[in-house]
Amino acid sequence: MSVKRIEAVNDFVIKFANVNGSGSASANELFARAFLRMGIPVSPRNIFPSNIQGLPTWYEVRVSENGWLGRRGGCDLMVAMNPQTWAQDLKEIDPGGYLFYDNTKPLPKSRFREDIHVVGMPLTEISNSAYTLPRERQLFKNIIGLGALAALIGLEPEVIAELIGEQYKGKEKLLKPNLNALQLGLNYAREHLKDAIGLKAKRAYAVGEQIFMEGNAATALGCVYGGATVCAWYPITPSSSVAEAFTNYCSKLRVDKDTGKNKFAIIQAEDELASIGIVTGAGWNGARAFTATSGPGISLMSEFIGLAYFAEIPATIIDVQRGGPSTGMPTRTQQSDLLACAYASHGDTKHVLLFPEDPHECFTMAADCLDLAERLQTPVFLMTDLDIGMNHRLCKPLKWDDARRYDRGKVMTAEMLDAGREFARYKDLDGDGIPFRTYPGTHESKGAYFTRGTSKNPSAIYSEAGPDYQYNMQRLLKKHDFAKTLVPKPLLTPSREPARFGAIYYGSTSPSMNEALESLAQQGIFVNALRVRAFPFADEIQDFVHSHSKVFVIEQNRDAQMKTLLVNEAHINPASLVSILHYDGAPITARFITKEISEIAAALNVRPIKRDKAA
Amino acid sequence: MSGLRLLVLGYRTWLIDKAGRCALPGAYGQAVMVDPSSKLVVVHAAAHAEPRDSASGGPQFRFLHSTLRTLAALSP
Known part of the structure; x- marks a missing residue:
């Protein structure tokens, strides 16, 4: 019986099944970037375990000249390098698809499927013959495999060589053996595996001006451009790289050229409670501040979020969502924090949430969150997730309008107070539910108020009177309703x-x-x-x-x-x-x-x- | 009416993309489309027999859809 063969040009899914910590990540990323250099859009996704070494990891590459950047489902070519997941990986291959594996140690026929095409290559044998050190043997086996795939699929070797050159720029000692390994793979596939795979890459012009970046980096850059000067955070997957990227960008963009002083404060706090506490304090003091976390962090931050809501203090919270509940699936993606964030904290609370679709919107919406938080004087959440945050994605180039000014909201100045403007911290003066605030120290005798999480009257005086409480709660509801005129439209x-x-x-x-x-x-x-x-x-x-x-x-x-x-x-x-x-x-x-x-x-x-x- | 519902009537401006391209579909086949990048406004003033007329609405819908897609493809 002849097995059908999937034939496709610039439209397929390739999945690498690897062992975490085996050094495959670098080769996998080179593979994905080679398509981009050939003008073919790709969307790679890392599916990785929450431990450091040993468990299965996958890298899925959607190749699509049409520009489809989501997961398609199924797999046309499985590069199966992990015996532990062999059976599961085989199942995922579409009928007529391909299995590429290391056949140094032959496997019985029963380990394969009859409706797919099996392409074996003695990767370990080739690598062991060429290299002596165990670590080299492992790492270069990945590059040998990359060379073979390039030959099989039609990726231009010059493109991969160029990418390797860029990767090892300044480390010439590593460049040559990598190129050598690439050539070993190319040579073997050209000689022994001619036309074994019907999936082909053909140079195209479909990438255009799009950029390739991770959502978390784009979020961090959005915070820089959005004027954040304070970041307080506690590490948690998959959000940590937001704060790390913010640190890197600030060190380049936010250091005073004349004095060398940092114009930012980044604090890795002792826990999430401290993080949101710092952010709330900074927001109260007039600084633009944010924290980045994930679902478990939101749970821990809930009490402070309620304080910021009720005391009406701006705070931006980046929630890079992962699988919950509890510790859940730390390295997997989900959109399961919506309710936790929309109603975070006890009592009647409602919060503003923004939902970015890609790194481009992570950038724009992070800046929007900082504006909205000040305009509305409340916590605002950027609801991204692991899929956007920790994977490279093609998206529109990031642009910033230099004419844009930060929306600091209703801030009463000393001049306004001296001019006799009424100031009552929690009074709605113009019907949108948003009161005026003052920054600490605005005026020597006017505009001061007591910030508290307990109920108060419109002038911020402690009050347990039912009408005062209801006025405040209704005003907060009006403010939330008004927010829908400010947030991005569907x-x-x-x-x-x-x-x-x-x-x-x-x-x-x-x-x-x-x-x-x-x-x-x-x-x-x-x-x-x-x-x-x-x-x-x-x-x-x-x-x-x-x-x-x-x-x-x-x-x-x-x-x-x-x-x-x-x-x-x-x-x-x-x-x-x-x-x-x-x-x-x-x-x-x-x-x-x-x-x-x-x-x-x-x-x-x-x-x-x-x-x-x-x- | 054949039971086929046409897209959304009623006093709304519908954003089509992040470039600000938008459509304002109305009753009796009236429609306005705005493409800020080319400074183009398309006004469809022809009246259908019914507020929601699926027979006439189909071709008009396809015209509006194709125009928007073309404008999006042409924008820099």
């Missing part, structure tokens, strides 16, 4: 035919959703899609739901947290919403979304619109 992707169905999605689901919408349209299932970018919700969301017979809400958590928020806060009838939930810790795939929507559409007894009939 973005509509209209389908190319009139559609019965709508879809609501957010954050890192975006790239897979884009591909799923196209796949569904090809099946004749047309869906209008609305990407929610913030909470509180814009009024457009209600209109969107009311305009469709059913609206799918796609999210990466078990409990349909966005749906819950939509029902509770936008007063949407739950019967009009259909949840599509993905929560295995890996990023959602286009195939998953397509399958779920098409099956539900079929169950709703909907016949696809045929394009020829609609035309």
